[in-house]
Amino acid sequence: MPVLSSAARFAATVISLTAFAAFAAAPARAASDTPIKVGIDLSSTGPAAAIGITSKNAMLMWPATLGGHPAQYTILDDGSDPGAAVRNVRRFVSEDKVDVVVGPNTTPSALAALDAVAETGTPMITLVGTSNVVEPQQGKRIWAFKMAQNDAAMADVVTRYMSNHNVKTIGFIGFSDGYGESWLQQMTKFAELRHIQIVDVERYNRTDASVTGQVLKVMATKPDAILIAGAGTPAVLPQRTLIERGYKGPIYQTHGIATPEFIRLGGKDVEGTLFPTQPVVVARDLPADNPIKKTALDFVTRYEARYGAGSVTQFAGDAAGVYPLLNDAVTRALKTAQPGTPEFRAALRDSLEQTHELVVPNGIVSTSKADHVGLDQRASVMGIIKGGQFHYLSQ
Template identity: 25%
Template sequence: MKKQIIAAFVSFSVFCLSTAALAAAPIKIGALFSVTGPASFLGEPERNSAKMVVDEINKAGGVKGHQLELITYDTTGDATKAVQLANKLIKDDHVVAIIGPSTSGETMAVIPVVEKAHVPLISCAAALKITEPVKSWVFKTAQNDTLAVDRIYEQLRKEKKTKVAILTVSDAFGSSGREQLKAEAGRYGIQILSDDTYGPKDTDMTAQLTKIRASQAQAVICWGTNPGPAVVARNAKQLGLTIPLYMSHGVSSKKFIDLAGDAAEGIRLPSGKVLVADLLPKSDHQKASLISFKRDYQHHYNADGDHFGGHAWDAVMLLKGAIERGADNPTSIRNQLEATRHFAGIGGVFNYSAKDHAGLTKDAFVLVEVKNKNWTLVK
């Protein structure tokens, strides 16, 4: 009888330990960021922000008793490599969701992988076609380029400028921006007098800008990610181009000002609110999250938290919210992401639905301008 009691006690103890171990199993989240390579200005702050917020969540006890395990790979901005690493995250690492990639081209390449595997992806890239039409397993945190286009065109209409020149980079991000600039022009009474492109590795855009200078354009809109737009800014200054120069949200970080130098002065662009968080009214729903994010990033990395790092912060926090609401596998996480409402993040206030996996409105953007080598809010 005594042996039976001991055996039962041992069995019960093993069961409890096994149950505790099972309950405490970490939840694996994958991340694909362009930490090195041409898009490192995107991927490095994204990687840093994701790691920062996951560490903070884990130090606070995790989510519903689970620690989050972040498995991050550097895609170097290469779409083929991104696909290979997405498969590795799904088949070898058994992640429940993937954050990233950093760029639109990589994201479009990875979408068929996650759709086939039924693993939710929260992209940090901006192209409209990432989530339009809606894909069941694909979400995004970067603001749609259509919203950025609308913000620029609204300002031009306010200033009664109706003739523009557009200069876009010949990659997925630039192509999407060019498409939206042309598609939205009519709604705002905008006439595009010059429509030109440049290559992602081009180091001189003087020819395109000389053509624009000879036109009757009242403003130039450049659509790309660093370093190309900084080259455009410097070339425009060298040519003495005096009409307003607008950039896309693809350069929404201090890195652009560093690259463009004095030529950045006066340039305007649509941006998430993080660049001007301190200038926002207290009533702004995002302000608390923005200030906290900037303070934490400065503490961890001795650098400014930016628009791009915010995409990854939002992605982690959206997953945290899904897990808090009971999700613990790819399907339930997908379902809870789609049910997310009124999440005030860094990129905006997110409201996902079955018909909208981007979740933001034009209110996610403010118009900013470079003054004295810093960002100011255009009112």
């Protein structure tokens, strides 16, 4: 059975073996008892906890084997701290000798972890949207993959929607870190493509208690719409401040808000929010001919049966997609090497970039040497918050 441990420094939850195994029926074990070791770093506490907790919940549904071999999963909490994330990843690759790292699930932590996995030749599947974790595919980034759709694809779909709804000018309020920077870069590119002008750019920290100054500055430019480039519950603060200050225009957020906690914390202030997302969040509303709907809806049904109605998030969907991606790649890698060896880690990395048309809850994955994400526009849709729920929104 899989084994999970926790980081004492951040008091990560210890999950019992029996409880973990009960979440999913596993295939029969292979003859070899050599486990495939998976080190998982998540932000289960701190500002990104709303993201990390639902990711962990989905991982607790993973089967107990990978490629027919027993799997040993170790989950550590980084407390939403990039420094702690690096320490966790270094423990995984240097002490635990894992075959693959999953996470981190915040952009600053994922970028900071690149050195550790590259130095030891260990593949890493991150859970972030920022493309610069895997692009360009050279140097240390050849060991990094990611499940979440790129910010570029999300900026594409959101600016297309803006253009179709006569938005000519936008104000930007984003995190003052890699996530906010990536979104600013992509919005600048796609806004220019669609003849939309960014009239003001403001930044804030995930832990800030006030953004009044930034909000007043962006409102003074009288934009047609405002985009908040934040993730998780810290994305509520600018929107609430905008509403309190009397802003009446449309408010757009990024795919990083798709958690029930965002709606619970935001309440009436986040009604009508427009945002790009991936299929899991709006699975029930997707058109019948959507090629991902069946897989997405199956996951949503199983997840909500365990964690409650309305509990699913995009991040849970991303985490759920890691398992079929890994299982597919491990099956191929085992043909050339055994777990626990540098040869296996290298073979697994190579196999991860040979995925073809693999349907996962949040998209269809086809990777290559140049593309360590593998998601196309089938993994990008528009959503709206109505009646305290996420709903699909056609272009």
